[in-house]
Amino acid sequence: DQQVKQNSPSLSVQEGRISILNCDYTNSMFDYFLWYKKYPAEGPTFLISISSIKDKNEDGRFTVFLNKSAKHLSLHIVPSQPGDSAVYFCAASAASGTYKYIFGTGTRLKVLA
Amino acid sequence: NAGVTQTPKFQVLKTGQSMTLQCAQDMNHNSMYWYRQDPGMGLRLIYYSASEGTTDKGEVPNGYNVSRLNKREFSLRLESAAPSQTSVYFCASSETVFGAAGDTQYFGPGTRLTVL
Numbered sequence: 222d223q224q225v226k227q228n229s230p231s232l233s234v235q236e237g238r239i240s241i242l243n244c245d246y247t248n249s250m251f252d253y254f255l256w257y258k259k260y261p262a263e264g265p266t267f268l269i270s271i272s273s274i275k276d277k278n279e280d281g282r283f284t285v286f287l288n289k290s291a292k293h294l295s296l297h298i299v300p301s302q303p304g305d306s307a308v309y310f311c312a313a314s315a316a317s318g319t320y321k322y323i324f325g326t327g328t329r330l331k332v333l334a
Numbered sequence: 335n336a337g338v339t340q341t342p343k344f345q346v347l348k349t350g351q352s353m354t355l356q357c358a359q360d361m362n363h364n365s366m367y368w369y370r371q372d373p374g375m376g377l378r379l380i381y382y383s384a385s386e387g388t389t390d391k392g393e394v395p396n397g398y399n400v401s402r403l404n405k406r407e408f409s410l411r412l413e414s415a416a417p418s419q420t421s422v423y424f425c426a427s428s429e430t431v432f433g434a435a436g437d438t439q440y441f442g443p444g445t446r447l448t449v450l
Contacts, residue, residue: 225376257441262443262444264338265377265441267440323376324377324378325376326374
């Protein structure tokens with residue numbers, strides 16, 4: 222059973238517009254969430270994270286929103302740039318237990334110039 | 335600063351052959367990990383090493399063994415490769431185990447393995 226789900230395998234957005242990537246989780250024990258970005262032939266790189274004590278975290282053009290009651294988080298990229306074209310993975314972990322990260326299946330974002 | 339390095343980048347094996355994937359990090363991190371990524375699936379943890387001298391199974395350990403050679407190096411061995419092990423393998427490291435208290439994992443570039 223997939224505990225972390227990214228239901229949109231791909232997303233296309235015009236340059237300058239907002240990109241919204243979504244992630245749903247089922248385990249209510251998850252309390253720390255991350256987004257990773259992956260370019261082809263490279264490893265994932267950390268983008269932004271959020272703790273369950275917050276509902277929003279911003280870093281430049283990237284904002285992550287967390288809705289604990291809905292078990293949903295989203296990554297907003299504003300404005301989107303062609304260099305943002307990549308696969309984005311969300312991941313979740315639980316402070317209780319072993320902290321193992323559970324990754325979603327990824328969303329491929331294409332930003333059109 | 336190289337970060338996390340992996341060798342080889344590509345490998346083709348025949349069923350039943352063995353091989354070792356090498357990983358090294360130069361960030362003085364305590365914890366290291368091996369993941370595999372398959373189409374339509376997220377990264378799945380194979381094995382991890384919370385600190386030098388310790389290793390533990392992850393989500394999909396069957397068919398693999400690991401060695402934490404020293405603080406820098408963490409190798410993954412396939413003793414008898416199977417087509418189901420065709421995948422992209424990523425090594426990662428972090429200061430604390432699984433990024434506890436806000437720490438993050440740093441990933442290597444990956445090894446693309448094909449088992450015929």
